[in-house]
Amino acid sequence: MPVMPALHSAAWVVPVSAAPIANGAVVTAAGKIVDVGTLEVLSGRYPHAPHRHHTGAALTPALINAHTHLELSHLSSLSRRPHQGTFTGWVSQLIALRLELGATGVAAEQAAIQSSRQQYENGVSVLADIGNTDLALGLVDIYPGRLLSFHEYLGLTPQSLTKNRDRLALEPATRLCSGHAPYSTHPALLSALKKRAKRLGQVFPIHVAEPMAELDMLRHGRGEMVDFILVRTGEEIVFQAAIGPEEGSIHYLYRLGLLDERTLCIHGIHVSDAEMTIMADTGAKVCICPHSNHFLGVGSAPVQRYLQHGILPALGTDSPASNPELSLWQEMHLLASAPDAPDAATIFAMATLGGALALGLDDQLGSLEPGKEADILVVPLDTTADSSVSTAADLMKVLTSRPRQALNQDSSSQHTVSRIAL
Ligand SMILES: [Zn+2]
Known part of the structure; x- marks a missing residue:
């Protein structure tokens, strides 16, 4: 009938x-x-x-939030007061609080459920979520919209590489996976992750060009991020320049063979025109998170330049650990209030069609x-x-x-x- x-x-x-x-x-x-x-x-x-x-x-x-970490929802106290200090200082606070409150458990789960529900009620139908626990995976069936739960991999040492490769080989084909960031994830692991995503036709998200310290590390093999990693791991890791002094993180990912139309670069703040040309040529996508970037003081993504290169960014809230108001409407508001704001129709397109394009859902939503x-x-x-x-x-x-x-x-x-x- x-x-x-x-x-x-x-x-x-x-x-x-x-x-x-x-x-x-x-x-x-x-x-x-x-x-x-x-x-x-x-x-x-x-x-x-x-x-x-x-x-x-x-x-x-309906709106599409292309970047969240639901498993960090119980760490919202980190964003209640203005952040002063470095990016790695915030990472240290995050790690310490997570150790204190636990990475999983009832409180973490309840906070994640509440956060996802609030977003759905505010019009967000798709959440692209990244986590290094299975907490968000457990919410996929109860989220009323579509929750894409990516399992995040990170680790720089040769020992962690072997362990991570073994773990990756055991992932069921239905599991979505992501690499954390160029500064935290071994290049061979990033390549393996992208290769797997490509074979399975999955989107591959990765944090890119968020803190300037990532660029210092890739360009010169030194700086705030290198110091942080050496103290944290206690390992004798030898860092070397991985890109030229004028190059950026996108050059690094490109040479690793990580960029194509199913790669989602999250944040993409410190990105040059030459890198945007690479992104446009490969079809790589970008998701920007204005409120989180503002809170952490890492700069703001060059939205107008992305648009000039024909790239419609997606929008994401990131987590309550770096964003005091987890709302895609607030992300739009913040973008609209910026001095070099794109026009309002483009901002709304970022929160809808941009997200759908970034997640390969543009034939269904956006x-x-x-x-x-x-x-x-x-x-x-x-x-x-x-x-x-x-x-x-x-x-x-x-x-x-x-x-x-x-x-x-x-x-x-x-x-x-x-x-x-x-
Ligand atoms: Zn993130």
Whole structure:
């Protein structure tokens, strides 16, 4: 029996892949989008479809958070006060607190469940999560959206390389895996991880060019990161320059054969135009995490330059250990408030289509287009009338600067986003 299509309309429909549609509508059937257009056209095309109008709202694709660490949710006290000091100082605090509170256990699990639930209720349907325990893997079946749980590998010493290779060989083919960062993960291990991901057709995320100390280490074999690693491991590791003095982390990954359209470079702050050309040529993706970067004082990702190179970044929150407000809406707000902010439509595209592209889900999610999943948000425009947001540009500004009060409400609040019922 054919499924009856349903017609949803609102003052604005935001397809993301096309310009916002005033007095727009979306037709859905069997969980998929069938048609997108103006209400006038679609009500003529589907005269018998049940019609629901969402007053004072915009219909948009669900959001995609392309970088989290749910297993660190119980370490939120680290971001409650402003961070002063170095990146490695923060890493030391993180390790110490995790040792004190435990990496897993009931408190860690409850905090992770709460964090993921809050994000889902705020409109995030996909979480790309990285963890070095199985905590997030245990949440995959209870998360109402899609939780991609990546098992993170790290270790620089030859001994750890052997151990990690053995462990990797035992991973089931369904397990997603990631490498931590160029400064923390043996190049041979990174190569093995990417090779496996490629063979299995999986996305390969890696933290790249987050602290400047990574560049000092790769360029000169010395600096804050090297000092930190030597003290921490207590090993006699010999560091050498791995790239030229003008080169960066992307050159390093490129020479290791790690870059292709399924590689997701997380943070990507200290990246030159020459490196962006490599990223564009290989199809490598980037996920930026503005709030975490701001909190840690590591700089801010050059979003405008990525866009100039034809790369639409994804957006991520990172973890509560470096982000006091785990909200993709806040990430958009922060980007929109930056002096060199991209236009609001691009920022919204980063939080939706950018994430879908980065995670290889763009055939299913990220925009409102026929054939994609009907995972559609009803975003209140904080107005009772349909007419108070009069232009598409105003609409996108409203969507990318939603007031803080709208973000932490219970689900009965008029400010809270909801999803259209299927
Ligand atoms: Zn991270």
